[in-house]
Amino acid sequence: MLVGSFIQSSCNTNIALAHSYHRRQPTSDLIRGPSKGKWTSPVHPSRSFVSSSGFLKDKKLGLLFSHSRSRNTQRPLIVVCQDSFDYDVAIIGAGVGGHGAALHAVANGLKTCIFEAQDIGGTCVNRGCVPSKALLSSARRIRELRDRHHLRSLGVDVADVAVDIQAVAGHAQGLANRVQKNLGNSLKALGVEVIHSRAKVKSSQLVELANGETIRARDIILAPGSVPFVPPGIQVDNKTVFTSDQALKLEWLPSWIAIIGSGYIGLEFSDVYSSLGTEVTFVEALPNLIPGFDPEISRAAHRLLIQSRPIDYYTRSLATKVIPGQPVQVVLSDADTRVVSRELQVDAVLVATGRKPNTENLGLDDDDANLGIKLARGGFIPTNEYMQVIRGGEDQVVVPHLYCIGDANGKMMLAHAASMQGISAIENIMGNRHSVNHRAIPAACFTHPEIAYVGWTEPQARQEASQQGFPLEKSIAHFRANSKALAEMEAEGMAKILFNAQTGELLGCHIIGIHASDLIQEAANAIANQTSVYDLSYCVHTHPTLSEVLDEAFKDAKRKMLSRNIR
Structure with a gap:
């Protein structure tokens, strides 16, 4: 029997591809008819076909396709219908999210284009997670080589360590360039058309380029990403006062830097600067440093990453005025009363106060677009669990054919989350209802x-x-009980798991320690697959490895479950 899912692909025509194979669904799932010698497509019921020698023939286009009822037939079944779309999917933004969506789209037979005004790879590849990891890699080695006591414990003695700042920055930029090139090549190799231009939405199926040219797409995915957020009162000159975008270039090394914000970005840059010998001062508006993490982990991080280094801090403080210069003038005010509390004079200021959605000039609020979208607080694009754009406010009506993924929807501002959202958006475009379980997506600093x-x-x-x-x-x-961590002389840290003591469901996992970013994946997979801590406690972990830290946590969880059930 004939069944299939129509995969739309268009180039002034619309190709629907399905395969003939044996299933329980009737032939009419794919082609309705015959009625008076004619067959029709449920996708385009206005088109009619006639039966001819075992094939169906489109009367207008003259295309033949098989309607064989053989159970073993695997011949492709093709229907071609005219329409006015240039692409099945148009993606605005070629960051990690847009890239992931594009690859999944072409893998499913959708004709796809992607618009990018700057560099392929977006913030993550060019100004974010990729180059920052290169800097952190250099920083880690510098810190290790300068820790004479640590090295002597391992039987190693190293003379003075010299650091070439330009070479460190060059390593970061070189990595970004390489990854950017790889992403661009992968898009082209798979047939994604990359259009280097700004683009904005004119309607839910129409995109306008910077030169005024318009492109029609059956579905549009918004993936514009985000940009650094700079609070009012802070003047950025990109020389002495800068955001993470500029800091990654590491053009000079200040003796004293104030970092405004102690989240992921601020914490990672404090690691880089302190390893290079710069004194760091954090300015944090909240009562405690390192907000957003589990409180127990934050306390451990404060001890390991702040107290043990040349870092001081002011909490409950707002940088209400920052004036570039030599030195930089920083005015701090009480976060509650807004009364000026102190003034600092530092060599440089890094503004690490988070990021905001890059939704300006996207066309969403243009009168002629007539989309009726009301941006959410902070400028985020309102999006439902299926990545469909909704009108926002009290009106939760879906905007047809318009999707939004990544930082711009504010669901989870991480590159790998954006990539998964891109895949999810394509699944929904294909008609496969799909939502992302954001609780199972890990994060790392x-x-x-x-x-x-x-x-x-x-x-x-x-x-x-x-x-x-x-x-x-x-x-x-604790890592101090782990043989591999002891061998590495990296025994600081712990793994903490939270679970339902009745069912064993893993609810959360938090790790601070060597290679925590790699270790967390086991817990993420367990949450995604709803594997209980009881079952996890019976999984065998290689000895001696760092993964045994989680093994110990799972086994302790099982003991607590059994103890509770016995009582």
Whole structure:
């Protein structure tokens, strides 16, 4: 029998491809008819076909395709219908999210184009996670080589360590260039048309380029990414006052730098600058440094990453005025009262206060677009769980054929989350209902030691346990009991898991320690696949490896479950 899912691909015509094979669905799932000698497509019911010698023939285009009923037939079944679309999918933004969406689209037979005004790879590849990891890699080696006590414990003695700042920066830029080239080549090799131009939405199926040219697409995916957020009162000159975009260039090394914000970005750059000998001062508006992480992990990070280094800080403080110069003038005010509390004079200021969606000039608020989209707080594009753009506000109506992925929707501002959202958007375009489980997506901060987590923090888990009425337990294992960590002389840190003590469901995992960013994946997969800590405790981990830290946590969790059940 004939069944199939129509894969739309257009170049002034619309190709629907399906395969003939045996399933329970009737022939009419694919082609309705015959009725008075004519057959019709459920995708384009206005088109009619006639049967001829075992084939169906499009009367207008003259295209033949098989309608064989053989159970073993694997011949492709092709229907061609005219329409006015240039592409099946048009993607605005070629960052990690847009790239992931494009690859998944062409893998499913969709004719795809992607618009990028700057560099392929977006923020992550060119100004974010990729070059910053290169800097952190250099910083880690510098820190290790300058720790004479640590090296002597390993039987190694090293003379004075010299650092070439330009070479360190060159390593980061070289890596970014290489990854950018690889991404561009992969798009071209798979047939994605890359259009180097700014693009904005004119309607949910029409894109306008910078030169005024318009392109029609059956579906449009918005993946514009984000840009650094600079609070009011801070003047950025990209010389002495700069964001992470400029800091990655490492054009000079200040003796004293103030970092405004102690989240992922600020923490990673504090690791880089302190390893190079720069004194660091954090300015944080919240009561504690390193917000957003599990409180227990934040306290450990404060001890390992702040107290042990030439870093001081001011919490509950706002940088209400920053004036570039030599020195840079920084005015701090109390975060609650807004009363000026002190003034600093430093060599440089890094603004690490987060990022905002890059939605300006995207055309969403243009009157002629008539999309009716009301941006959410912070400028994010309102998007439902299927990555469909909704009108926002009280009006939750879906905007047909328009999707948004990545930083611009504000669901989870991480590159790998954007990539998964891109895949999800294509699945939904294909008619396969799909949503992303963001609770199973891990995150990492690549300091030395690293921090990584997935799922709920302990306060979040306790709130859920209280609301849903289940018993919550936690289990902690330390790196100091791990043979591999001891061999590496990197025994600081711990792994903490949160779980439902009744069912064993893993609710969250938080790690600070050597290679935490790699270790977290096991917990992420467990949450995604709903594997209980009881089952995880019976998984065999290679000895001696760092993964045994999680093994110990899972085994302790099992003991707590059994103890609770016995009582």
